Structures are given as C-alpha cells and as structure tokens.
Amino acid sequence: MDNDREVVFATRGLTRLYRMGEVTIQALQGVDLALRRGELLVMLGASGSGKSTLLNILGGLDSPSEGEVHYRDAAGREHDLSRASQRELTRFRRHHVGFVFQFYNLISSLTARENVAIVTEISRNPMTPEAALALVGLEERLDHFPSQLSGGEQQRVAIARAVAKQPDVLLCDEPTGALDFRTGIRVLEVLERVNRETGTTLAIITHNEVIGEMADRVVRLRDGRVDEIHANAQRRPAHELRW
Known part of the structure; x- marks a missing residue:
C-alpha cells in the first residue's frame, strides 16, 4: 500500500455513545483512522x-458524539462531517458515497435495470444502468426481476446500484454475510474489480478473517477501539480465498 496516497477520510478521537434509558453504550472510543x-x-x-458504527459515521448515516471526521472529495474540497447538518450529510451521501449492505434492498417490482436507474436519475455524473450492470457481470440480466435472480446476482x-453514481467511496457492510462460499467469492471478485x-x-467490514487477505490494509476493531492496523505486502486475489 502506497502511504503517499491522498487521505480521503481522517478521524480523530471518534467516539459514539448511545443512551438506552439509564444505560450508556460506548460503541466507539477514541478512534483515529485514515482511509487513502x-x-x-x-x-x-x-x-x-x-x-x-464506524462505517455509518464515515458514510454520513450517523454522527459522532465526540471527535472529528473529515472527508476530502475528488476535487480537493474538505468536508467536516462531524459538524455537518442533516441536509449537508444527505448531500454528501448522495454525491460521494455508495453503500452495499448484507441485505440487498432491491425493489421487487422493478427489474435490475430499473433498480439501478433509481440512483442514476438523481446523480450528477452517473454511469448508465447498462454500464453499471455490465461492470458486475449482469449485462444479460438487465430485464430480470429480483425474484428471477439468485442471491449472489441480487x-x-x-453493487451496480451503488457504483452507478460513480462515488468516490464505496462502503460495504458484511456484503457476503447472507451468501454461501462460492457466491460470496463471486461478489468479492466484483468488488475487487470495481x-x-x-x-x-x-471499505469492507466483516467478521470473516480470510477476507482481510484481499485488502491493502486490515483494521481490527475491538470494544470500540482500533486494536491493530496491518498492511498486506501483497493483496491476495478474491478467487484464491478459502474459508
């Protein structure tokens, strides 16, 4: 990993508290981290x-209780997400970040092409739905509904929907969590290609240790803190992973 690459996200002392009645849960405790x-x-x-919690704060879905998180966009403008209003966070999510979650959240009454078009119609400089679906290897499935697709295809x-708006950052929360091994590898290959x-x-968050082998860097979290950051000398291709 080239340490000279520009820092996209920088967090300092990032803390997130959740209060549930009289109980306070400290989800993050002073996290310092940079994404390049x-x-x-x-x-x-x-x-x-x-x-x-960390991924949600980076993506503007949540805000820290304490600490700072700064984002530098492709044009070099810096955004202080820790002090952003809800309107500013909405604009940030719309224009700069793509999300992939464990569950696909597709609209069942729309085709693959139409599910992707929902995003491209509100983006500033999107790919066409056809180009985005070709990037993930689904150019032959454009007009299929979710019920006609396998879990991996969904x-x-x-992923195509997330990348179609050409975000600077793609944040993935357990993207293979609901998939079997073979299908999970195919999804990781697609993310690798993107x-x-x-x-x-x-950025991919997972509990699966093996997925760390395909990364430039691995960040290990424990009890709301960064426990370890490890740079891989060489990324292992997704198709070589075994778990």
Whole structure:
C-alpha cells in the first residue's frame, strides 16, 4: 500500500455513545483512522466491536458524539462531517458515497435495470444502468426481476446500484454475510474489480478473517477501539480465498 496516497477520510478521537434509558453504550472510543484514495480496506471485528458504527459515521448515516471526521472529495474540497447538518450529510451521501449492505434492498417490482436507474436519475455524473450492470457481470440480466435472480446476482445488482453514481467511496457492510462460499467469492471478485477498474476507495467490514487477505490494509476493531492496523505486502486475489 502506497502511504503517499491522498487521505480521503481522517478521524480523530471518534467516539459514539448511545443512551438506552439509564444505560450508556460506548460503541466507539477514541478512534483515529485514515482511509487513502483508491485503497481497499477491510475492517475486522466481532459483533459489537464498533465496525458498523464506524462505517455509518464515515458514510454520513450517523454522527459522532465526540471527535472529528473529515472527508476530502475528488476535487480537493474538505468536508467536516462531524459538524455537518442533516441536509449537508444527505448531500454528501448522495454525491460521494455508495453503500452495499448484507441485505440487498432491491425493489421487487422493478427489474435490475430499473433498480439501478433509481440512483442514476438523481446523480450528477452517473454511469448508465447498462454500464453499471455490465461492470458486475449482469449485462444479460438487465430485464430480470429480483425474484428471477439468485442471491449472489441480487447482491451484484445492489453493487451496480451503488457504483452507478460513480462515488468516490464505496462502503460495504458484511456484503457476503447472507451468501454461501462460492457466491460470496463471486461478489468479492466484483468488488475487487470495481476497486481496480474505477479507482473507487473501498471499505469492507466483516467478521470473516480470510477476507482481510484481499485488502491493502486490515483494521481490527475491538470494544470500540482500533486494536491493530496491518498492511498486506501483497493483496491476495478474491478467487484464491478459502474459508
């Protein structure tokens, strides 16, 4: 991993508290982290380690209780997400970030092409739905409905939908969590291709240790803190992973 790459995200002292009645849960405790442009980062951690909370704050879906998170867009403009209004966060999500979740969240009454078009119609400089679906290997399935697609194909439509607006950053929360091994590898190959061919900064959170082998860097979280950051000397291609 080239440490000279531009920093896209920088967090300092990032803390997130959730209050449930009289109980306070500290999901993040002083996280310092940098994500670099074009890298493939994997965040590992057990359930409750804080990885989803961290991803949600980076993506503007949540705000920190304390600390700072700064984002530098492709034009070099810096955004202070820790002090952004809800309107500013909505604009940030719309124009700069793509999301892929464990569950596909496709609209069942729309075809693959139409599910992707929902995003392209509100984006500033989108791919065509056809180009996005070709990128994930579904050019022959444009007019199929979700019920006519396998789980892996539905997740690939979800990836196409996320990348169609050509985001600077793609944030993936357990993207293979609902898939079997063979299908999961196919989805990881697609994410790998997106990172390689578009230069999109890619962060994947997972509890699966093996997925870390395909990353430039691995961030391990434990009890809301960064426990370890490890740079791989060489990324292992997704098709070589075994778990």
